[in-house]
Amino acid sequence: MSTHTSPPTEHLSTLSLSSSFSPAVLTHLKSIANNEHPLPPFQLQELQSFVSGRLDDANSQSQHTPPQVSSHDPPKLPPRHHEASSNASVDLKHLAEYLASPEGDAMIPLADTDLSYPISNYFINSSHNTYLTGNQLYSESSTEAYTNVLLRGCRCIEIDVWDGDASLSTLEAEEKAEEKKHKHRPHLPRTLSSHHRKPASDKDRPAASSSAGGTLSLPTPWQSASTAARAEPRVLHGYTLTKEVSFREVCVAIREAAFVTSDLPVIVSLEVHAGREQQEIMVEIIEQTWKGMLVQPTSSECQRLPSPGELRGKILIKVKYVAPERVTTKAAVKAATPSMRRKHSSSSSSDSDNQGSGEAKEKKKSSIIEPLSALGVYTRSYHFKGLASSEASVPCHVFSLSEKKFMATHESHGPTLFSHNRNYLMRAYPAGTRITSSNLDPAVFWRKGVQIVALNWQKFDAGVMLNEGMFAGSGGWVLKPKEYRGHGQGQRSGVSNELQGDAIAHKTLSLSMEILAAQELPLPIGDDKPHGFQPYVKCELHIEQPEERTGASIEGGGRSKEGEYKFKSKSCRGVEPNFGGEKADFANVPAVMEELTFLRFKIQDHEFGKDDLAAWACIRLDRLKEGYRFVRLLDANGDGSRGLLLCSRAEMAEEPKFKLLNGTSAEMVRVFTSHNAVITSSSM
Numbered sequence: 001m002s003t004h005t006s007p008p009t010e011h012l013s014t015l016s017l018s019s020s021f022s023p024a025v026l027t028h029l030k031s032i033a034n035n036e037h038p039l040p041p042f043q044l045q046e047l048q049s050f051v052s053g054r055l056d057d058a059n060s061q062s063q064h065t066p067p068q069v070s071s072h073d074p075p076k077l078p079p080r081h082h083e084a085s086s087n088a089s090v091d092l093k094h095l096a097e098y099l100a101s102p103e104g105d106a107m108i109p110l111a112d113t114d115l116s117y118p119i120s121n122y123f124i125n126s127s128h129n130t131y132l133t134g135n136q137l138y139s140e141s142s143t144e145a146y147t148n149v150l151l152r153g154c155r156c157i158e159i160d161v162w163d164g165d166a167s168l169s170t171l172e173a174e175e176k177a178e179e180k181k182h183k184h185r186p187h188l189p190r191t192l193s194s195h196h197r198k199p200a201s202d203k204d205r206p207a208a209s210s211s212a213g214g215t216l217s218l219p220t221p222w223q224s225a226s227t228a229a230r231a232e233p234r235v236l237h238g239y240t241l242t243k244e245v246s247f248r249e250v251c252v253a254i255r256e257a258a259f260v261t262s263d264l265p266v267i268v269s270l271e272v273h274a275g276r277e278q279q280e281i282m283v284e285i286i287e288q289t290w291k292g293m294l295v296q297p298t299s300s301e302c303q304r305l306p307s308p309g310e311l312r313g314k315i316l317i318k319v320k321y322v323a324p325e326r327v328t329t330k331a332a333v334k335a336a337t338p339s340m341r342r343k344h345s346s347s348s349s350s351d352s353d354n355q356g357s358g359e360a361k362e363k364k365k366s367s368i369i370e371p372l373s374a375l376g377v378y379t380r381s382y383h384f385k386g387l388a389s390s391e392a393s394v395p396c397h398v399f400s401l402s403e404k405k406f407m408a409t410h411e412s413h414g415p416t417l418f419s420h421n422r423n424y425l426m427r428a429y430p431a432g433t434r435i436t437s438s439n440l441d442p443a444v445f446w447r448k449g450v451q452i453v454a455l456n457w458q459k460f461d462a463g464v465m466l467n468e469g470m471f472a473g474s475g476g477w478v479l480k481p482k483e484y485r486g487h488g489q490g491q492r493s494g495v496s497n498e499l500q501g502d503a504i505a506h507k508t509l510s511l512s513m514e515i516l517a518a519q520e521l522p523l524p525i526g527d528d529k530p531h532g533f534q535p536y537v538k539c540e541l542h543i544e545q546p547e548e549r550t551g552a553s554i555e556g557g558g559r560s561k562e563g564e565y566k567f568k569s570k571s572c573r574g575v576e577p578n579f580g581g582e583k584a585d586f587a588n589v590p591a592v593m594e595e596l597t598f599l600r601f602k603i604q605d606h607e608f609g610k611d612d613l614a615a616w617a618c619i620r621l622d623r624l625k626e627g628y629r630f631v632r633l634l635d636a637n638g639d640g641s642r643g644l645l646l647c648s649r650a651e652m653a654e655e656p657k658f659k660l661l662n663g664t665s666a667e668m669v670r671v672f673t674s675h676n677a678v679i680t681s682s683s684m
Contacts, residue, residue: 017096022519024578025646029099032628033092037648043627047090050098099630099646106629106647107619110473115264115309119378120425121485122308123446124267125467125476126156128429128454131235131245135458136435138241143253149457150257152638155476156267156318156427156452157254161247161282162238163274164231232285233278247282251289258293258315262475265311267379267452269318269400269427276369283371290315295377302396305378305425308477318398318427321380322373379425387416392424398452400427403440407557410448414551418500421449422486429454439463439560446470447500447544447596449484460613460638462600463560466542468634469598469618481595501549501591509589509597509621513539513567513647515582516628520642521575522635524605524612534571534606535614537645539584541565542598544591563600565589571606581648594622601631601645612636615643624649 017026031037039047098104127149131141146157236244258266272279287294293315373380382391384399387409391397401409406428409417420426428445430438437456443466445453455463471478479485483504515537523533540563547554567584603615615633626649633643 017093020100021096022517022576024517024576025519025644027578028516028581028646029096030092033090033095035089039090040627044090046103046627047095047098050101050103051094054097099628104628104630106617106625106631106649107472108623108625110478110623113474113477113479115477116307117479117485118305118423118487119265119308119311120305120421120423120451121480122451123470123478123480124156124452125154125471125474125478126267126427126452126454127154127457128158129160129237129456130154130157131159131250132237132242132437132456132458135437136237136240136242136432136456139458140243141236141245143245143249145458146250146253147257150254150266151261152457153261153471153474153476154457155262155264156269156454158269158271158454159235159247159250160237160271161233161274161278162236162244163278164233164247164281230281231278233274233282238273248285248289251285254315255289255293259313263312264308264475264477265314265316267316267318269381269452269454270372272319272368272372276367279369279372283369283375286317286375294375297374297377302378304395316377316379317375318379318381319372319376320368321376321382321397322368322370324370324374387413387420392420395424398425398427400429402429403431403445403558406445406448406450407554411551411553414500418449418503421451422484425452426450427452427454430456440558441542441556441560442466442470443542443544443596443598444548444554444558447548447593449480449500460616460636461560462542462562464638465600465616465618466560466598468638469600469620472618481593504593506544506591506593509543509586509592511541511586511589511599513584513586513649515539515569515579515584516646516648517576517578518603518633518643518645519576520644521577521603521633522615522641522643523575524614525636527605527612527614530575531573533575533614534573535575535577535603536571536606536611537567537569537579537582538602538604539563539567540600540602541586541589542600543589544593544596546591549591563598592621595620597621599624601633603633603643603645615641617645 017029021029028037032039038044102109129136130149131143131145133140133142133145149157233247234244235247235250236242254266254268270282272282274282293313295311295314295316376396378396379398380394380396381400382394382397384401384405385391392399426449428440428450430440434456437458439455439459439461440453440463442453442455442463453467455467457464481504518535518537521533521535523530527533542563543565545554545564546552565586567586569579569582569584572579597620599619599621601617601619602613604611605614613636615635617631617633619631628646628648631645631647633641633645635641635643
């Protein structure tokens with residue numbers, strides 16, 4: 001995965017129109033400028049304000065710049081317009097400059113986010129098994145994966161930590177020394193057996209020696225008993241063929257990239273499968289590497305969750321919570337025989353999803369040492385026993401549920417689940433069976449109020465595209481809709497039975513989109529022949545399903561999928577196609593909530609068999625501008641490209657707003673608003 005960079009915006013004053021726009025796009029711009037397809041009045045006024053602003057800037061600059069002798073007259077800008085008229089033609093160059101500027105972007109930029117609410121009132125950009133670079137079974141682990149997602153705006157990352165191996169540490173050190181001596185020699189991988197060695201068990205460790213006096217002598221936590229080389233924890237996907245990476249190196253990579261693009265807090269979700277000795281080394285590495293970035297433990301129990309604004313530049317550790325008194329009573333027994341027990345980590349299930357019962361199961365679990373547990377100040381992982389458990393009212397608790405467990409809870413306790421997530425943190429993550437790194441549908445979980453929806457960023461599927469639509473242009477923290485927020489004080493006034501359909505106003509949507517032309521489209525991955533490229537546009541509208549509101553079983557169990565409403569244009573040829581203004585009409589779509597509804601654009605190559613993805617964009621519906629706009633496209637790797645898609649969306653007509661009763665669309669209450677806040681018709 002590469003770092004997401006925005007495509008450059010060119011200043012057309014220094015470029016000719018023909019070199020700035022493709023013939024197809026220029027044809028449509030001329031049609032708009034000549035009033036054959038006029039700008040809507042509001043956009044004409046926008047254009048005039050843009051030109052006036054350029055004039056004001058030019059005048060201001062001239063007042064502060066000494067006059068210069070020139071053989072050419074200065075460029076003339078048009079006079080100010082006091083009234084917008086849809087019947088008047090516009091200057092083509094000004095129109096082109098306007099549409100090429102941020103004003104012409106199809107996506108409304110996010111206003112400054114209010115960061116004063118408790119952290120449970122935000123959706124948080126999150127990654128699952130962050131260390132992996134590909135599939136969940138045999139791909140590489142890399143520190144670059146952490147750097148990449150953090151630079152792309154991710155604010156919650158995951159580290160699966162396992163015991164280090166002293167022999168491997170020695171071998172790695174030797175390999176690095178050899179690489180330094182032979183910088184141009186290609187790196188040869190270790191043997192398969194050493195790459196995928198099963199984590200060491202207690203019986204593989206050297207036995208503790210006894211002194212003459214019979215006192216048990218244990219190896220220190222920071223040095224192996226058999227070698228002077230330090231055995232440090234490793235990061236990998238347990239019981240798979242994935243390759244490991246050093247925990248220390250991961251921590252360093254996080255430190256270097258955490259606050260480059262945003263100073264908003266980063267949550268590090270630790271899945272600890274290491275024994276007690278290695279946990280002590282983890283604490284040492286964390287405190288050394290993230291010194292000054294960690295949230296300091298409070299002197300008293302947490303009574304409320306802080307706001308993101310209070311946590312700027314801070315790293316929050318999410319780790320399994322163990323009460324200090326419980327750790328103290330077990331410490332003497334555990335210290336003599338350090339626990340090296342392992343659990344399957346494929347679905348990050350160590351802290352919430354395994355329903356333990358009885359002391360026998362409790363003894364099978366790895367113990368978390370108190371110093372490590374204490375690092376979880378406001379994000380303590382608790383074993384999920386149900387939404388009515390005592391842990392469910394602890395202010396700083398975090399429940400982590402797999403998508404399957406989450407869906408079961410949705411069906412059995414839907415209203416309670418929604419109510420819980422107004423005030424407390426919850427994390428949802430993909431099932432362990434997703435070995436190709438496919439994803440769940442994050443919008444389903446967001447609409448249930450889940451703050452941390454962890455996705456496999458290794459694969460650009462519908463789930464990751466929707467995630468881009470949610471968090472584009474944000475600092476990785478997006479304030480929930482007002483009706484989804486709670487007080488965050490940790491005080492429960494009783495379990496609410498309010499369904500999510502009752503919490504927020506829904507609307508009837510009639511969306512008509514006009515696809516005009518595109519330019520500089522990126523080719524599909526591995527394709528280098530533009531003449532054989534046959535692009536078409538696919539538009540998909542992702543909306544809330546009735547089952548989400550009622551607590552009924554959701555089709556597909558929340559898996560990532562195509563939008564419920566779809567449109568496909570005709571295919572053209574080349575990287576600068578003219579789609580001729582094809583329209584897609586999505587009429588009378590019921591029960592739409594704009595803030596959590598998404599419009600996805602995909603540019604695909606028409607081929608025999610599977611049509612490869614070339615470019616895409618995803619826009620949250622409440623951020624989709626009206627009028628003629630450019631949709632800025634990302635390539636198939638999720639990187640910024642120079643690709644642009646010219647579209648049109650018509651002015652919206654005013655319609656009543658509806659609020660659902662009992663989560664169904666059959667019973668509706670008409671709620672009129674005083675302003676044009678409801679999307680009923682549009683065109684793009």
